[in-house]
Amino acid sequence: MNLVWLRRDLRVEDNRALYEALQTHQPVTALYIATPEQWQQHHMAPIQADLIVRRLGALRDDLDALNIPLLYQEVADFNQAAQVVSEFAEKIKAHTVWVNREYELNEQRRDALCEQLLERRSIDFKSFHDKCALYPGQVVNQQQKYFKVFTPFKKAYLKQFYSQSLNVLKPSVGPDHTLPDALHSARFTPESTFSYSRQSSEQWPVKTDEVIHRLRRFCAEDADDYHQQRDLPAYSGTSCLSPYLAIGALSVRQCFARLAYGLPSLTEGREVWQSELIWREFYQHLLWFEPKLSRGEPFLDWGRRLTWHHNDSDFEAWKQGNTGYPIVDAAMRQLNSTGWMHNRLRMIVASFLIKDLHINWRHGEDYFMQHLIDGEYAANNGGWQWCASTGCDGQPYFRIFNPVTQGERFDPDGEFVRHWIPELSEIPDKFVHQPWKWDRVNLLSYPAPIVDHKSEREITLELYKQAKDGS
Template sequence: MQLMWFRRDLRVEDNTALQSALNTQQPVYAIYIATPTTWQQHDLSAIQADLIYRRLFELQNDLARLNVPLLYLEVETYQQSVDALLELSQTLQAERIVFNREYEVNELARDARLSDRAPIDVRGVDDKCLFPPGSVLNQQGQYFKVFTPFKRKYLARLETEPLVISKTQPAAAMPSHDIDDGSLPVFSVHSPFTYPRDSSQSYPVATRAIRQRLRDFCDETIDRYQLERDRPALDSTSQLSPYLAIGALSVRQCLARAQFGCSPPLNDGRETWVSELVWRDFYQHLLHFEPKLAKGHNFVVWTEKVRWPGSSAHLELWQQGKTGYPIVDAAMRQLNQTGWMHNRLRMVVASFLTKDLHVHWREGERYFMQRLVDGDYAANNGGWQWSASTGCDGQPYFRIFNPIAQGERFDPKGEFVRKWVPELQSVPDKYIHQPWKWTESDNLFYPKPMVDHKSEREITLCLFQDAKDFS
């Protein structure tokens, strides 16, 4: 008997650990364990919790076609999840527990606890990235601290090592009385799922529908991705990140579809989207080598000395989308209402919080995780540290986005702004990103800019320079 422990890998296709269990030709049970207290500590958003919950029913259907029942337990913490799993494995008389590895500190500690305590074989396998952390290194055998050379090495391997998408085969048939006698916690609508949920209905969870979204993007949109991806008013991004975040899709499936039917080299659109997938893996690799990132520390050591004098009042206005800068406010309202934000705007609002309001990046990181349907710790942490100039890239600390210039460049007619900030519907295009300059601005129910960008930029430069000098 094999016991497959699902976490953030909620799919049966191209699932390395599941395939390992099925290959034994033994009966297989699957288990998912909810841990609401740990989830709360990790700032799991209510909308992502809902996506996970709905996805479990589809996973159950997919597993049933493989003769694999899905069991379900809810305990409070990761530590308790190990205890519950060991008890279940004993009840099932399982010979082995298999799972796909996760690279955050608490997750690694959980899995180490399982390996230390289990009286049976425990096998963790690498599945989350195309190439496991530690397998993409520089000539000195060290990990890459900058994205571009990592990407170059990654893509060189991809050219010589063909993608292999594993196909699942049914497990040995499960004796019917084993699951029908009511003694096992089979997943159902009556299973406890006490974590708060907010509707994720705009994201279908059926496997066929998710695969179709991937196909449609690669058939209809990806070729113009490089040209249009920074325009938030256009529907030009894949919006597949929620499925990657919960593992309903694998990075291998995405890469394979991006390359499907195309001879190298890929066109600019496909190459740019592939680059975004490589960024995702880059941050996972970084987390593996720098566990301090999962503990709230900066990647660049000297930036720990940077002071963040921003106020809680400013943080709250930023969260509410009431800063007086239209592109920032539109983006934050999109996040609050949908659980998703356009990637260009994630950089804009992060820069604004850290460089214009001088609020610590950890506050923004936390708020994003509490709201995002596609919250992924490594990617979210990497993005915030990149924007705050505390992270692992070659850009200096004077990378400071001008929210007016960003709006004018990427939403020139204000279509995105007007959708999310209806108070500005009547503002002419010329003033849409600086409505305070419009002669009728006093009649708008919209705040004046909470800070002056030019002045705050100078303050940021001084704060970082002071920290650097002090170090």
């Protein structure tokens, strides 16, 4: 008997732990454990929690078709989860527990504990690198060290990637088997206890064929133009697949395989999307090599010396989309309403919080995780540290996004801004990104800018210079 412990790998296709368990030709049981107190500590968004529990229902049906029952348990935290796995493994008389590795520090400690507990019961624990197409340690420099700059990482990654075959693993049907009577009540059902707070994710389909259809549609219809459309928030030019990657309803290998399906080479748009997927891999690799990132520390040591000027009212204005800078406010209102934010906008609002308001990037990082349906620690941390210029291959500290010019460049007609800020629906295009210059601004029920970008930019340059100089 085998027990497959599912975490952020909520799929049956291209799931290495599940595949390897089925290859034994012995009965397989799957287990998912909700850990609400741990999730609260990790700032999981209620909309992502809702996506997970909905996905579990679809996954149960996929597993049933393979003769694999899905068991479910809710406990407080990771330590208790490790205990439950050990107990369930013994109850079903499992010889082996199979998992796909996760790279965050708490998750690694959880798995180490679980392995110890299973060893006491003489049960094997087998783990696999499955989160990335190329796992940490496969892509290293000539000194066998991990890369600290993305471009050479990507070059080495692609060289390695194209030197091997890309296999998307197809699961086989497992042997039929019967659960012990005592565990029938542990099978996952829509009535299973799920006490973590939830926000509706109904706009995101969760059945496997629907998720795969989204991937195929993007690759067939939008991928070739991705490089031209991806930075325009008023258009649906991105894949919108990141929520499924975040919870493991899709694997990155499935994305790579579909992107290149039937093509002798990739177009420019497809290459750019491929590059975005490799950025995701880059940040996953960094977590493995640098546990300090899981502890909230900056990648660059001088980042600890940065001085922050936290202002509660400014932070609240940023969170609620009331800063007086339309592109920032529209983006934050989109996030608060939908749990989603366009990638270009993530950079704009992060830069504004850090370099216009001088608020610690960790506050923004936490707020994103509390609201994003695609919240994933590695990518979120990497993105925030990139904007803060404290991360691995982050943007130079003297590159500071101007929220007005960013809006004018990527939302030139103000279509996105007007959608999320109805107060600006009647403003002329010329002033939509700087309404304070309109001679009828007094008619608007929209706030004036809470800071002057030009002045705050100079303050940021001095704060960063002091931190880097060690003063």
